[in-house]
Amino acid sequence: MENQAQDSGSRRSGGSETERNEPVRSRWTPKPEQILILESIFNSGMVNPPKEETVRIRKLLEKFGAVGDANVFYWFQNRRSRSRRRQRQIQASVSGGEQPQTQPWTGGCDTIQYENTAAAGSAPSFYNFPMSSSSSLYGSSSSCTENDASNDMFSLSGHPALPEIDQNPSVHSSFCPSDVSDFQYQSG
Amino acid sequence: MENQAQDSGSRRSGGSETERNEPVRSRWTPKPEQILILESIFNSGMVNPPKEETVRIRKLLEKFGAVGDANVFYWFQNRRSRSRRRQRQIQASVSGGEQPQTQPWTGGCDTIQYENTAAAGSAPSFYNFPMSSSSSLYGSSSSCTENDASNDMFSLSGHPALPEIDQNPSVHSSFCPSDVSDFQYQSG
DNA sequence: GCAAATTAATGATTTATTCAAG
DNA sequence: CTTGAATAAATCATTAATTTGC
Numbered sequence: 219m220e221n222q223a224q225d226s227g228s229r230r231s232g233g234s235e236t237e238r239n240e241p242v243r244s245r246w247t248p249k250p251e252q253i254l255i256l257e258s259i260f261n262s263g264m265v266n267p268p269k270e271e272t273v274r275i276r277k278l279l280e281k282f283g284a285v286g287d288a289n290v291f292y293w294f295q296n297r298r299s300r301s302r303r304r305q306r307q308i309q310a311s312v313s314g315g316e317q318p319q320t321q322p323w324t325g326g327c328d329t330i331q332y333e334n335t336a337a338a339g340s341a342p343s344f345y346n347f348p349m350s351s352s353s354s355l356y357g358s359s360s361s362c363t364e365n366d367a368s369n370d371m372f373s374l375s376g377h378p379a380l381p382e383i384d385q386n387p388s389v390h391s392s393f394c395p396s397d398v399s400d401f402q403y404q405s406g
Numbered sequence: 407m408e409n410q411a412q413d414s415g416s417r418r419s420g421g422s423e424t425e426r427n428e429p430v431r432s433r434w435t436p437k438p439e440q441i442l443i444l445e446s447i448f449n450s451g452m453v454n455p456p457k458e459e460t461v462r463i464r465k466l467l468e469k470f471g472a473v474g475d476a477n478v479f480y481w482f483q484n485r486r487s488r489s490r491r492r493q494r495q496i497q498a499s500v501s502g503g504e505q506p507q508t509q510p511w512t513g514g515c516d517t518i519q520y521e522n523t524a525a526a527g528s529a530p531s532f533y534n535f536p537m538s539s540s541s542s543l544y545g546s547s548s549s550c551t552e553n554d555a556s557n558d559m560f561s562l563s564g565h566p567a568l569p570e571i572d573q574n575p576s577v578h579s580s581f582c583p584s585d586v587s588d589f590q591y592q593s594g
Numbered sequence: 595g596c597a598a599a600t601t602a603a604t605g606a607t608t609t610a611t612t613c614a615a616g
Numbered sequence: 617c618t619t620g621a622a623t624a625a626a627t628c629a630t631t632a633a634t635t636t637g638c
Contacts, residue, residue, distance in 0.1 A: 244615080245616080247620085288621085289621090292622085293620075295609085295621095300619080431606085432631085433629080433630060435605085435631070436604095476606085480607095481604095481605075483624080484605065487625065488603095488604085596637105598635105598637090599635080599637100600633100602631105602632080602634080603630100604629100605628105606627100606628080607629095608627070608628085609626075610624090611624080612621100612624095614621085615618105615620080616617105
């Protein structure tokens with residue numbers, strides 16, 4: 219175990235990048251199926267999947283098209299950001315000319331962080347990923363615990379085209395992670 | 407002292423007990439030598455090393471203790487942030503009621519980088535780096551003045567006790583610590 | 595002199611902002 | 617315009633300094 223991340227290199231075609239400039243940054247274009255999956259997970263409450271989950275999700279998405287861990291991470295990050303911004307816009311609209319200068323959004327009166335784990339953050343997880351070859355993931359998006367008549371406002375089935383209006387504080391990641399026990403909240 | 411705990415992810419102890427696992431996430435504690443190297447590089451102008459460089463730096467630092475790529479990345483990120491904050495504070499203090507207008511020293515050293523990710527390919531690399539502008543070595547001093555040698559112990563040369571209040575873009579080419587030169591040829 | 599309590603530094607995460615491809 | 621990608625700012629959490637009391 220003395221060994222950790224080793225240079226995996228192998229990025230693009232070899233070549234001396236002495237002065238090689240590649241201003242073209244092709245970005246990932248998620249497939250509809252991938253978006254479906256991502257949205258489902260996000261709406262399931264897992265808005266900030268830990269690394270482990272990120273890898274799993276990535277593998278899952280990979281079945282529908284090439285995708286990297288970073289793409290998944292970025293997606294969730296942007297998703298959160300975007301949702302929040304939308305929310306704020308709506309709030310502002312509703313408030314009208316109100317000055318809700320209550321307090322700096324630092325305490326996050328409504329910001330609920332249900333879990334904080336290694337999520338790569340802006341940090342480059344680099345090659346720290348296990349890179350397990352376990353192709354089998356959740357299997358199918360199903361086989362999850364069949365909730366019994368639970369108010370599943372975030373069902374994986376589908377979603378309204380306007381899902382940016384939820385403020386559910388009861389976040390219980392209920393996706394499928396059977397062994398996602400890495401939810402270690404900050405010790406107080 | 408010798409703790410190689412540099413993990414960046416959730417590392418569950420093998421214990422399957424219901425007892426407290428180990429919610430404590432030990433963070434990397436850089437060795438003095440490592441800090442010296444990092445500071446040298448930073449002061450050399452490379453305030454935001456691309457991935458390639460990051461890996462190299464990591465390998466370098468590894469000689470003095472366990473460290474991961476993420477640690478290096480974090481270090482530089484925090485360093486930049488702190489330096490900037492200090493600068494701002496000082497600036498504010500000096501300015502008093504001045505107008506901090508003008509461009510925040512868009513120093514040219516920290517140019518945005520572009521790099522092809524080709525996520526659709528097979529590059530699980532996270533945040534992509536561009537190409538190192540100063541591919542030479544960390545000793546190449548750029549116009550990017552950001553000398554922030556807060557600690558004397560890290561002072562490579564008997565330089566003026568100028569902590570980090572260098573807001574004068576006179577391009578005085580600060581002394582470039584070429585100490586890192588030694589580490590440069592540390593290709594693994 | 596040491597150890598608990600407090601403070602200061604600083605590594606690690608999250609969020610907001612920005613830039614650019616489609 | 618939408619949205620993936622990247623960074624900086626803000627924040628949190630843990631470790632090291634330091635203070636304080638015995």
